[in-house]
Amino acid sequence: MEGEYRGGGGEIESIIISEQVKINGILTPLTLSADGKLRWTERGEKCLTVEKQVLGFSTEGSFIKIKAFLERETGVYCGVGGAGIRGIRLRKDFLFEPISEESKTSLCQKLQECIDSYDRPKRLFIIVNPYGGKKSASKIFDEEVKPLLEAADIQYTVQETQYRLHAKEVSHTLDLTKYDGIVCVSGDGVLVEVVNGLLQREDWASAIKMPLGIVSAGTGNGMVKSLLDEIDEPCSVSNAMLAIIRGHKCSLDVATVLQGKTRFFSVLMLAWGLVADIDIESEKYRWMGSARLDFYGLLRVIRLRKYNGRVSFVPAPGYETFGEKSSFHSLHQNQADDLKVAENCYLGPEICMEDLEWRSLDGPFVSVWLHNVPWGSEDTCAAPSAKFSDGYLDLIIMRDCSKSSLLTVMTKLNDGSHVKSPHVFYLKVKAFVLEPGQRADDPSKGGIIDSDGEVLARGQGAYKYENKDLMTYGPLQITVDQGLATLFSPRL
Secondary structure, X not given: OOEEEEOOOOOEEEEEEEEEEEEOOEEEEXXXXXXXXXXXXXXXXXXXXXXXXXXXXXXXXXXXXXXXXXXXXXXXXXOOOOOOOOOOEEEEEEEEEEOOHHHHHHHHHHHHHHHHOOOXXXXXEEEEOOOOOOOOHHHHHHHHHHHHHHHOOOEEEEEEOXXXXXXXXXXXXXXXXXXXXXXXXXXXXXXXXHHXXXXXXXXXXXXXXXXXXXXXXXXXXXXXXXXXXXXXXXXXHHHHHHHHHHOOEEEEEEEEEEEOXXXXXXXXXXXXXXXXXXXXXXXXXXXXXXXXXXXXXXHHXXXXXXXXXXXXXXXXXXXXXXXXXXXXXXXXXXXXXXXXXXXXXXXXXXXXXXXXOEEEEEOOEOEEEEEOOOOXXXXXXXXXXXXOOOOOEEEEEEOOOOHHHHHHHHHOOOOOHHHHOOOEEEEEEEEEEEEEEEEOOOOOOOOEEEEOOEEEEEOOOOOOOOOOOOOOOOOEEEEEEEEEEEEEOOOO
């Protein structure tokens, strides 16, 4: 039955279907409106918004079970009721008994049509990293992710990673036609591996369009925090999963880090100096969880290092006064030939570096930090002005800085106000060149270049210098491809 309904605010809603149902044996009309609202009467008017609150439904004998995911609050629903704890959600089922089999069939049909209209994923490939963070990803999947997937009637395939770069190998060979998205139950590192695997495929142009989701199960969880913070939601597994289930998407910039023939594709950050040292050297304290970063950060401030070197960048409009005017110099004599290798995979954005307006800064540096999204971890708002798809990276630089001033700056990382410090350069850049040098206090030792938690290069004498890394400790360049990748997003 179709018709109209006048809501509590006086607005008129178009009704898709209205059927009589029993709730606890009491007869009441159940309506579904064209804007996706389910309404009924049960000790007052009740309402569920299908798009935001309904995961799915099932039939059990003569009943229809609506599987909902609601913010914890004292009333029901559609924004009606007492104040709750924002972002804290609970599963709740609602049982309706239509008065006839025909009525049940009609309701199920219209409900399914309404859910299908939101373009939600129906088949997901789930990558679980059981070794990241506090090694709780498998438990998080079993206890929190799996029940929501089943409630939403989403089919899924699970792959646990067995070793470093396993997720990259999996995404490189995965039959993407079988899935509507790839979800990483992990920290940010597995997401980065997946992006690198997709971009090294021969069909990279279509592969990178695969929507990617991430559920917080690592140490930092910067990407999930950045996504959920945009709508002022807490960084939780349930909120991350709801964003994936709802199926909304946003574009994400991808940065190409290039050194000779070697490429690495970054979606979160690149660091050299203090931040990289904290991120990588604190791995010995991984058992502490995210607290390891704060603990080791204090140690590194007490024994502060400064690095000689040079950074060059192409500033975004409005940031042209930073640094000194300079020009681009190719890092490798045969770079043009290097770019011809592996032509079947993604090579990075096509940018004529020589034609850009370059600026530069010389060290010594305490820290050089590039960010693609606002949050580096759940409690570190590294780049408060960063956008997911603006075509720029946010550059945060600290040069010469006293230990007391540095401690003050670091205490402001949780809200992003550190960028207002006179000791911090904060700007947006389109392209970037890093020429890393040695420690100012000990020229025999170099630093660490870290991108998305992956060590790209270590200078002689650096932490675990004996390890074989992707690149050498020398000049590298970074360019940005606007909106290349796609994320499941909580935003409409």
